[in-house]
Amino acid sequence: QVQLVESGGGLVQAGGSLRLSCAASGRTFSSYAMAWFRQAPGKDREFVAVISWGGGSTYYADSVKGRFTIARDNAKNTAYLQMNSLKPEDTAVYYCAATDNTFGPRASTYDYWGQGTQVTVSS
Numbered sequence: 001q002v003q004l005v006e007s008g009g010g011l012v013q014a015g016g017s018l019r020l021s022c023a024a025s026g027r028t029f030s031s032y033a034m035a036w037f038r039q040a041p042g043k044d045r046e047f048v049a050v051i052s053w054g055g056g057s058t059y060y061a062d063s064v065k066g067r068f069t070i071a072r073d074n075a076k077n078t079a080y081l082q083m084n085s086l087k088p089e090d091t092a093v094y095y096c097a098a099t100d101n102t103f104g105p106r107a108s109t110y111d112y113w114g115q116g117t118q119v120t121v122s123s
Contacts, residue, residue: 009117022096033103038092047105
């Protein structure tokens with residue numbers, strides 16, 4: 001079992017930045033690929049970014065490429081999502097997720113999920 005807890009959400013103006021954190025506990029953090037998803041009201045959960053077990057590979061949704069950066073610190077059992085140049089359409093609940101299987105953009109790939117953190121971008 002892996003427990004995930006997100007933090008760092010909040011209210012920010014368009015063009016601003018936020019850094020989300022996902023603290024993991026339980027089994028070996030470095031065994032898991034870590035991803036971020038988001039869900040806006042009335043919409044399906046949407047893939048944002050993923051990082052491989054060792055951090056050597058990353059993959060982003062086109063909508064955030066060049067603005068968001070995913071990272072991890074295996075010594076701290078924490079994954080991060082740095083969000084720059086935020087837009088109102090980035091407003092959503094952001095979830096981190098973990099898998100020890102082949103990773104990708106599909107939510108069904110991930111076995112463990114956090115409770116989410118709200119990000120609101122005002123125009």
